[in-house]
Amino acid sequence: VNQLLYDGKAKSLYFIDGKDDEVLQAFKDSITAFNNPKPYIFEGKGVVTCQISSHVFKFLERNGIKTHLISSNDSATQVVQKLDILKIEITVRNYAFGNILKRSHFIKGEKLSEPLIEFMYKEDKFGDPLISEDYVLKYLLNNNEELFKEIKKLSFRINELLIEFFKAIDITLGDFKIEVGLNKDKELILADEISGDTCRLRDNLNNLLPLDKDLLREDIGNVLDGYKEILRRIKIKYSDL
Amino acid sequence: VNQLLYDGKAKSLYFIDGKDDEVLQAFKDSITAFNNPKPYIFEGKGVVTCQISSHVFKFLERNGIKTHLISSNDSATQVVQKLDILKIEITVRNYAFGNILKRSHFIKGEKLSEPLIEFMYKEDKFGDPLISEDYVLKYLLNNNEELFKEIKKLSFRINELLIEFFKAIDITLGDFKIEVGLNKDKELILADEISGDTCRLRDNLNNLLPLDKDLLREDIGNVLDGYKEILRRIKIKYSDL
Numbered sequence: 001v002n003q004l005l006y007d008g009k010a011k012s013l014y015f016i017d018g019k020d021d022e023v024l025q026a027f028k029d030s031i032t033a034f035n036n037p038k039p040y041i042f043e044g045k046g047v048v049t050c051q052i053s054s055h056v057f058k059f060l061e062r063n064g065i066k067t068h069l070i071s072s073n074d075s076a077t078q079v080v081q082k083l084d085i086l087k088i089e090i091t092v093r094n095y096a097f098g099n100i101l102k103r104s105h106f107i108k109g110e111k112l113s114e115p116l117i118e119f120m121y122k123e124d125k126f127g128d129p130l131i132s133e134d135y136v137l138k139y140l141l142n143n144n145e146e147l148f149k150e151i152k153k154l155s156f157r158i159n160e161l162l163i164e165f166f167k168a169i170d171i172t173l174g175d176f177k178i179e180v181g182l183n184k185d186k187e188l189i190l191a192d193e194i195s196g197d198t199c200r201l202r203d204n205l206n207n208l209l210p211l212d213k214d215l216l217r218e219d220i221g222n223v224l225d226g227y228k229e230i231l232r233r234i235k236i237k238y239s240d241l
Numbered sequence: 242v243n244q245l246l247y248d249g250k251a252k253s254l255y256f257i258d259g260k261d262d263e264v265l266q267a268f269k270d271s272i273t274a275f276n277n278p279k280p281y282i283f284e285g286k287g288v289v290t291c292q293i294s295s296h297v298f299k300f301l302e303r304n305g306i307k308t309h310l311i312s313s314n315d316s317a318t319q320v321v322q323k324l325d326i327l328k329i330e331i332t333v334r335n336y337a338f339g340n341i342l343k344r345s346h347f348i349k350g351e352k353l354s355e356p357l358i359e360f361m362y363k364e365d366k367f368g369d370p371l372i373s374e375d376y377v378l379k380y381l382l383n384n385n386e387e388l389f390k391e392i393k394k395l396s397f398r399i400n401e402l403l404i405e406f407f408k409a410i411d412i413t414l415g416d417f418k419i420e421v422g423l424n425k426d427k428e429l430i431l432a433d434e435i436s437g438d439t440c441r442l443r444d445n446l447n448n449l450l451p452l453d454k455d456l457l458r459e460d461i462g463n464v465l466d467g468y469k470e471i472l473r474r475i476k477i478k479y480s481d482l
Contacts (some may be wrong), residue, residue, distance in 0.1 A: 103370040
């Protein structure tokens with residue numbers, strides 16, 4: 001039995017015996033929404049989000065993005081690099097959905113003329129609130145302007161690649177959230193996951209209806225069915241990953 | 242009777258007959274707090290905040306800051322430049338008070354190691370929420386990076402000057418909010434007001450207790466008495482303004 005390193009809402013990290021630089025990332029079946037502390041359980045969700053994220057991360061690696069993924073199989077668990085995770089969550093938006101609607105002139109579902117980046121404070125007790133870039137730079141990145149530039153550049157590059165990745169399977173990328181960390185060589189590495197739990201993914205083949213967590217947030221369909229459809233298309237299109 | 246140009250929560254703007262570039266800014270006795278749509282009324286507050294703001298703006302002008310103030314007297318009304326006001330509110334913080342406590346690691350009242358700038362969307366229906374710098378630049382400043390740099394530089398310079406201004410009357414500047422606009426020559430101009438309504442001002446002579454709107458927000462004293470004390474000290478120290 002591996003020793004628990006970190007227990008999150010949707011994933012846990014475990015130590016691997018004899019390895020200092022690698023950990024197991026286990027995807028849970030639970031999913032939180034509506035700022036409800038009690039999660040919903042969808043049996044089998046962890047396996048599906050893990051596989052979606054593994055495919056996405058492999059695609060990004062193939063396109064020059066450094067990710068924490070080391071190896072994966074068809075289970076709910078991956079081997080990933082152990083990182084110092086930065087205390088920020090990064091959101092990039094191509095369409096206006098969710099909480100941006102409470103702090104902008106955008107209309108729900110509107111396509112943004114330019115992608116928008118936002119930084120949240122990764123702190124559950126506050127609900128991961130939006131923070132100012134000045135706070136990120138001065139208080140979370142120790143005034144490392146180069147690192148901050150690199151984080152922004154990386155995020156927009158990932159956005160370009162994800163748009164392409166999902167477009168090829170008839171899915172429109174509305175927005176996504178990522179986390180990043182530094183490895184022991186102080187390299188910036190993409191961490192966490194990219195899946196229906198962390199992206200807004202709209203079905204070009206079905207009136208742009210959600211295939212993502214909005215199915216649960218807006219109570220308009222079975223969220224696990226949406227995730228399975230994403231994975232089905234990925235496996236057909238990206239069978240080489 | 243002057244025709245109303247803009248009716249805000251704490252001030253109104255009126256046209257001046259025969260003048261295209263000047264307006265009257267009238268300070269109200271009303272004050273809002275607790276996100277309560279119904280304002281509290283403190284008779285005489287408008288005269289006091291107007292005079293505080295006039296003195297502060299004159300001090301800033303004397304130190305090289307371009308402000309909208311043209312003339313003032315001892316009433317609740319000033320003559321100011323007519324500007325295109327940008328749809329942002331700018332907050333600069335030296336100490337941790339207020340809503341920053343819900344999105345940072347700071348402890349209430351903590352002195353920040355470096356001043357922090359934040360941008361809010363000036364939109365009453367949303368309650369002036371924090372917004373990302375990327376939204377400010379791309380969607381509110383039309384991608385004008387030079388202007389954005391100038392706004393940040395101006396805000397930090399004003400912070401330095403305000404710290405000095407208030408320190409000389411035994412007041413610690415916790416934070417403040419400003420608004421800016423562009424005149425017909427597209428010059429960046431400080432607008433709105435700077436007073437107890439828009440600053441956190443703590444009394445060095447009385448255990449750093451508030452002399453500002455926090456008296457009302459935290460229900461710990463008569464807010465008008467606080468403002469009168471600020472003005473009393475300003476008039477003694479800055480009799481030449």
